[in-house]
Amino acid sequence: MADAALRESPPWAAGEMLLEVENLHVRYRMMGPIRAKILQLPNRFLDAVLDVSFRLRRGTTLALVGESGSGKSTLGRAITGLVPIAAGQVRFEGREPLKANPRGEKSYHRDVAMMFQDPVSSLSPRRTVRSLITEPFVVHRLGRRDLDAEARRLLALVGLPRDFAGRYPHQLSGGQARRVGVARAVALSPKLIIADEPTAGLDVSVQGEILNLMTRLQSELGLTYLIITHNLAVVRHVSDETAIMYMGRFVEQGTTREIFERAAHPYTAGLLAAQPHPDPDKRREEVPLLGEVPSLARRPAGCEFHTRCPRAQALCRQERPAVHRLSPSHRHRCHFPLIDTP
Amino acid sequence: MALAASSIEPAANVLEVQGLSVRFRTPRGPVLALRNVSVEVPRGSVVGLVGESGSGKSTLALAVMGLMSGNASITEGSLRFAGRELLGLKPQELRALRGDRLSMVFQDPMTSLNPVRAIGLQMLDIQYRERSLSIAEKRRKAADMLRRVGIPDPERQMGRYPHEFSGGMRQRIAIAMGVLERPELLIADEPTTALDVTLEAQIIQLLRDLRREFNSSILFISHNLGLIAELCDIVVVLYAGEVVEQGTVRDIFHRPRHPYTQALLECDPARIAEIRRELPTITGDVPNLLRIPAGCVFAQRCPKVFDRCRVEHPADYPAGPAHLARCHLLAERADG
Numbered sequence: 001m002a003d004a005a006l007r008e009s010p011p012w013a014a015g016e017m018l019l020e021v022e023n024l025h026v027r028y029r030m031m032g033p034i035r036a037k038i039l040q041l042p043n044r045f046l047d048a049v050l051d052v053s054f055r056l057r058r059g060t061t062l063a064l065v066g067e068s069g070s071g072k073s074t075l076g077r078a079i080t081g082l083v084p085i086a087a088g089q090v091r092f093e094g095r096e097p098l099k100a101n102p103r104g105e106k107s108y109h110r111d112v113a114m115m116f117q118d119p120v121s122s123l124s125p126r127r128t129v130r131s132l133i134t135e136p137f138v139v140h141r142l143g144r145r146d147l148d149a150e151a152r153r154l155l156a157l158v159g160l161p162r163d164f165a166g167r168y169p170h171q172l173s174g175g176q177a178r179r180v181g182v183a184r185a186v187a188l189s190p191k192l193i194i195a196d197e198p199t200a201g202l203d204v205s206v207q208g209e210i211l212n213l214m215t216r217l218q219s220e221l222g223l224t225y226l227i228i229t230h231n232l233a234v235v236r237h238v239s240d241e242t243a244i245m246y247m248g249r250f251v252e253q254g255t256t257r258e259i260f261e262r263a264a265h266p267y268t269a270g271l272l273a274a275q276p277h278p279d280p281d282k283r284r285e286e287v288p289l290l291g292e293v294p295s296l297a298r299r300p301a302g303c304e305f306h307t308r309c310p311r312a313q314a315l316c317r318q319e320r321p322a323v324h325r326l327s328p329s330h331r332h333r334c335h336f337p338l339i340d341t342p
Numbered sequence: 343m344a345l346a347a348s349s350i351e352p353a354a355n356v357l358e359v360q361g362l363s364v365r366f367r368t369p370r371g372p373v374l375a376l377r378n379v380s381v382e383v384p385r386g387s388v389v390g391l392v393g394e395s396g397s398g399k400s401t402l403a404l405a406v407m408g409l410m411s412g413n414a415s416i417t418e419g420s421l422r423f424a425g426r427e428l429l430g431l432k433p434q435e436l437r438a439l440r441g442d443r444l445s446m447v448f449q450d451p452m453t454s455l456n457p458v459r460a461i462g463l464q465m466l467d468i469q470y471r472e473r474s475l476s477i478a479e480k481r482r483k484a485a486d487m488l489r490r491v492g493i494p495d496p497e498r499q500m501g502r503y504p505h506e507f508s509g510g511m512r513q514r515i516a517i518a519m520g521v522l523e524r525p526e527l528l529i530a531d532e533p534t535t536a537l538d539v540t541l542e543a544q545i546i547q548l549l550r551d552l553r554r555e556f557n558s559s560i561l562f563i564s565h566n567l568g569l570i571a572e573l574c575d576i577v578v579v580l581y582a583g584e585v586v587e588q589g590t591v592r593d594i595f596h597r598p599r600h601p602y603t604q605a606l607l608e609c610d611p612a613r614i615a616e617i618r619r620e621l622p623t624i625t626g627d628v629p630n631l632l633r634i635p636a637g638c639v640f641a642q643r644c645p646k647v648f649d650r651c652r653v654e655h656p657a658d659y660p661a662g663p664a665h666l667a668r669c670h671l672l673a674e675r676a677d678g
Contacts (some may be wrong), residue, residue, distance in 0.1 A: 039617065067538040067540055068509070068538055068543075068610055069540075082397065085366070090603035095675060109600075173627060180531075200440050202536075203565055204567070204609040205605070205606065205609045205623050206394075207611075207621075208609050208611070208622055208623040209623045211621055212621055212623065213621050230538055230539060233610070233611040233612035234415050234611050236617060237611050237614065237617055237619065237621060245553050260609055270540065271540065273541045274539040274540045275568065275612060276539075276543070276546070276566065276568025276569050276572045277568060277571060277572065277612070278567040278568045278570075278571045278607070278610050278612050279570045279571055279593065279613070280572075280574075281592075281596075282571075283571070286544065286546075287544050287547045288540070289540040289543070292508055292510055292541065314547070
């Protein structure tokens with residue numbers, strides 16, 4: 001990896017804080033107390049997100065990375081209010097929108113937009129592109145605006161020809177469908193976009209187009225992104241900061257440069273090593289991370305990663321690691337990190 | 343006749359696809375999804391078929407398996423498996439090969455596993471040809487293969503149903519079933535696309551080990567260049583239904599000659615060492631296969647296009663001992 005090329009301390013470092021998440025906790029109820037007693041299960045709840053804290057500055061991008069079941073999508077949904085929060089705080093522009101009265105929440109829903117993985121296949125195939133991209137106005141009762149003009153504006157913004165307004169989802173290519181998804185997300189001029197796997201399933205040539213579009217809109221509209229993905233190759237290029245999630249926790253977080261150059265947590269190192277090299281002379285000789293994420297219903301004691309960790313010791317099986325700071329931005333939860341000193 | 347000959351002297355190529363063209367009937371007219379495609383899989387090797395969506399990779403796999411949909415037909419060419427022509431075989435003859443000497447692993451294991459039958463029973467079912475083995479021996483064989491692909495405690499797991507396993511475990515089971523009868527050729531169509539990178543690395547390692555142990559040949563289909571580089575010996579690049587380039591894995595990754603292959607490699611963010619916000623792309627769209635362009639299929643999007651490309655379909659030009667590229671630029675070089 002070309003070390004000098006990794007991004008320098010970013011110019012936005014002193015920028016204004018948009019989103020602050022503190023000790024966020026999301027818990028799902030699996031069963032009632034009686035059933036749990038009969039089944040003799042110690043825990044009738046699933047902790048999908050545990051003790052997550054981070055801050056996101058305006059105009060920057062944070063990537064949430066982890067395997068399926070790590071809680072990254074749940075965290076995204078909890079921030080938008082789609083999933084109830086069990087404990088902790090979500091502060092947006094200094095306010096706590098999820099605790100405010102319903103009207104306050106409505107303006108928050110305009111400020112925060114969700115971009116789903118496959119925006120078109122999850123929407124009605126019988127509706128035109130115009131109807132799909134102007135739906136947010138209808139939902140938020142902003143229908144008195146000139147929707148045709150809005151549709152034209154949005155299509156131009158995402159680089160689709162004007163006549164696409166009359167098309168149906170099945171008439172779109174994969175890349176065009178994603179552009180429609182981007183148009184929907186930016187329709188109400190949000191401040192924060194939470195993008196869940198924005199390029200999963202796309203060919204590499206189209207993936208670049210969508211990421212470039214998101215980057216352009218970020219600078220044109222001053223957007224802030226929370227990108228949920230498992231594609232580390234993409235993360236390296238598009239995000240300022242990266243958080244690695246495992247079983248609901250942030251096991252490591254830092255600037256993208258810190259994560260890629262000075263990974264402290266063995267899980268981060270394993271994820272990085274698991275990426276295939278597009279060079280036949282750099283084949284992996286061994287599998288970097290064995291096994292799978294354990295069930296959330298049977299959360300391992302101590303450090304949750306100890307069941308798969310190549311460095312695990314007795315301490316890891318007994319005691320949950322605390323958060324250790326390596327720099328103002330770089331934090332990890334590991335008893336035996338790969339790097340120790342800042 | 344051909345079968346008798348091949349059983350004495352095994353063909354050097356497990357699979358030989360020659361000049362294959364596949365046409366789909368659609369309401370808007372015929373779509374030529376594959377045109378004059380030739381691919382060889384030498385015995386014991388892993389051949390990667392790489393291409394973007396719509397390039398025809400899966401159509402080729404399904405044509406080899408004889409599993410094409412009703413509106414598809416092979417208009418030209420031949421498909422030889424272990425020296426024997428597959429085209430024109432009766433359905434029962436083809437069925438005798440499938441699952442035994444020729445098998446396939448799909449992208450989503452739920453499509454190939456029976457959801458209402460325990461996996462142990464499914465693994466007994468596929469051994470129906472083995473008349474000499476007892477049920478207990480078949481069970482042991484199935485359990486051994488499950489253990490081999492990394493399913494812990496297989497005897498107990500065999501009573502469970504597909505939905506009781508995680509996605510990664512299901513794909514391991516599908517692979518165990520695919521290789522249970524030691525096929526001569528395993529076709530793996532995007533077997534890791536639905537999995538996390540950590541599991542993907544485990545599955546790639548598993549395919550490597552299985553190939554080493556059983557000397558099986560694999561046709562590996564993927565749009566992921568990283569996986570192709572990790573696993574394959576030979577790479578075939580498909581674009582809009584045509585093979586535009588093929589060669590050894592080093593030819594393709596270190597000395598790509600077709601502008602499409604070059605552009606595809608340049609787009610892969612994992613190959614871009616320098617951090618950049620603006621990622622390279624291939625501008626334009628894949629041509630509409632209802633109206634195939636007269637010249638080169640890549641001409642509309644090619645950064646190196648010149649007049650000849652728009653009018654004349656390029657031939658396959660040699661670029662090395664086992665390296666072919668379908669591009670006029672190589673002819674220019676040879677002429678000049």
